[in-house]
Amino acid sequence: MTFSRRNVLCFAAGTALTSGLALRRAGAHHGWSWTKSGFFKLVGVITAIYVGNPHATIDVDVEGEIWRVEMAPPSRTIAAGFTQDTAKVGDEVTAIGNRSQDDKELRMKAVRIITGGKTYDVYLSRAADI
Numbered sequence: 809m810t811f812s813r814r815n816v817l818c819f820a821a822g823t824a825l826t827s828g829l830a831l832r833r834a835g836a837h838h839g840w841s842w843t844k845s846g847f848f849k850l851v852g853v854i855t856a857i858y859v860g861n862p863h864a865t866i867d868v869d870v871e872g873e874i875w876r877v878e879m880a881p882p883s884r885t886i887a888a889g890f891t892q893d894t895a896k897v898g899d900e901v902t903a904i905g906n907r908s909q910d911d912k913e914l915r916m917k918a919v920r921i922i923t924g925g926k927t928y929d930v931y932l933s934r935a936a937d938i
């Protein structure tokens with residue numbers, strides 16, 4: 809099988825473009841760049857819990873609106889003491905962290921989760937500022 813120089817260049821360009829888009833999407837998704845500065849507090853009832861990759865999440869019903877509360881990657885979330893069995897659907901939860909810069913997006917990144925009378929600091933270094 810032979811490859812022309814043009815085919816090789818097209819393949820290389822396509823790979824670079826795809827890789828660049830994937831990295832940009834990952835950068836927008838992970839980290840804190842998509843959040844507002846200043847802490848935000850959310851209180852509601854858990855409708856779903858997920859402790860897995862790329863990060864743990866809790867869906868929270870706040871007065872009829874479902875918020876997505878993102879936590880740390882699973883290893884860090886579990887190390888903070890929060891596991892899949894820590895809380896259950898229907899439990900009240902307080903999440904403190906940073907909300908999305910897009911006010912239409914019901915999404916936040918939690919630094920601290922409080923449920924069942926216990927506090928879980930999933931980003932310990934940031935929790936010191938709460």
